[in-house]
Amino acid sequence: MTKPINETFLKAARGEKTDHVPVWYMRQAGRSQPEYREIKEKYSLFEITHQPELCAYVTRLPVEQYNVDAAILYKDIMTPLPAMGMEVEIKSGIGPVIDNPIQSLADVEKLGEIHPEEDVPYVLDTIKLLTTEQLNVPLIGFSGAPFTLASYMIEGGPSKNYNKTKAFMYAEPKAWFALMEKLGDMIITYVKSQINAGAKAIQIFDSWVGALNVEDYRYFIKPVMNRIFASLKEENVPLIMFGVGASHLALEWNDLPLDVVGLDWRLPISQAREMGVNKTVQGNLDPAVLLAPWEVIEEKTKAILDQGMAQNGYIFNLGHGVFPSVKPETLKRLASFIHEYSASKLSR
Numbered sequence: 001m002t003k004p005i006n007e008t009f010l011k012a013a014r015g016e017k018t019d020h021v022p023v024w025y026m027r028q029a030g031r032s033q034p035e036y037r038e039i040k041e042k043y044s045l046f047e048i049t050h051q052p053e054l055c056a057y058v059t060r061l062p063v064e065q066y067n068v069d070a071a072i073l074y075k076d077i078m079t080p081l082p083a084m085g086m087e088v089e090i091k092s093g094i095g096p097v098i099d100n101p102i103q104s105l106a107d108v109e110k111l112g113e114i115h116p117e118e119d120v121p122y123v124l125d126t127i128k129l130l131t132t133e134q135l136n137v138p139l140i141g142f143s144g145a146p147f148t149l150a151s152y153m154i155e156g157g158p159s160k161n162y163n164k165t166k167a168f169m170y171a172e173p174k175a176w177f178a179l180m181e182k183l184g185d186m187i188i189t190y191v192k193s194q195i196n197a198g199a200k201a202i203q204i205f206d207s208w209v210g211a212l213n214v215e216d217y218r219y220f221i222k223p224v225m226n227r228i229f230a231s232l233k234e235e236n237v238p239l240i241m242f243g244v245g246a247s248h249l250a251l252e253w254n255d256l257p258l259d260v261v262g263l264d265w266r267l268p269i270s271q272a273r274e275m276g277v278n279k280t281v282q283g284n285l286d287p288a289v290l291l292a293p294w295e296v297i298e299e300k301t302k303a304i305l306d307q308g309m310a311q312n313g314y315i316f317n318l319g320h321g322v323f324p325s326v327k328p329e330t331l332k333r334l335a336s337f338i339h340e341y342s343a344s345k346l347s348r
């Protein structure tokens, strides 16, 4: 039995008319919430995700507290990588660190395939718990994209310039494309298992792909992205693309068989549409604005909503994840402002 859910987010993702603008926040699960911080004192990210009841609770917290229109599963883009043979650790204050980075074609050839039921059963169990019993909004499943995952796998951790990643891409194209193939296969299998378990939409995080120019994106990345989205399209759930500092790639994404183009705060929504982005747009309040006084937040949000609502197919979000120092009351007040302001304009 599946509970009836609030469909506003799914309608907007499909480009349909809605009676209010739907909102969710990237990295809404945890971070600024005191209940989450308490859990985080006892358990690491991987320890939380391995306990479906606890993980479902963390996923639900922001939905209940902020009244957002979608939930995003609590896990990390690194979650599937141990199944491929990568030794991943999340170090506090640093981020994901990988002790056996990829350095050669031989390393790529050694990478394993993912079998979600055996490798990440806890992810599927959490999704089932949430979507059969607990949530009244759609659950967004997700995966990292090939470039962003490869950047951690090659650099061995976070990076500023992705020099090793780019050097590998330019110097070892054969190994690079073999890596893209393996990551493409993994992402397709992993995402389909999330959809089968009950995820109602999928976001692909290519957070760091903005480091590439358009020409390199087309040659080194677009073919695998095309294969991933073409395969996921068969599942009939909305597919969302997101990256940071990647406005120059918005038209490339618009070309792919996906439903929603996610924008960070650098490119105004009206300008993206003028450029030719004709899919649903998701974004794009600068997350730093949430640290400003309410009047500033309201003014900047209104400006974004006015642009977004000018057409069907708009989802409010931040341009990147919530900062941990943002007050939960601010996120709650913002969601309610977005609902009320957009409902009053859309009912006219």
Ligand SMILES: Cc1c2[nH]c(c1CCC(=O)O)Cc1[nH]c(c(CCC(=O)O)c1C)Cc1[nH]c(c(CCC(=O)O)c1C)Cc1[nH]c(c(C)c1CCC(=O)O)C2
Pocket: 025, 026, 027, 028, 029, 030, 044, 045, 072, 073, 074, 075, 076, 077, 078, 090, 091, 092, 093, 094, 095, 096, 142, 148, 158, 205, 207, 244, 321
């Ligand atoms: C690039 C990327 C990562 N992870 C993710 C991305 C793509 C989105 C983006 O661009 O921010 C995605 C992600 N990571 C996490 C979620 C959970 C859902 C949510 O909070 O909405 C999501 C959607 C949990 C997490 N991912 C991580 C934590 C912190 C865990 C810990 O400190 O033990 C959590 C709760 C660790 C992580 N994982 C990653 C980084 C850079 C970090 C360190 C910085 C940070 O704390 O955000 C990689």
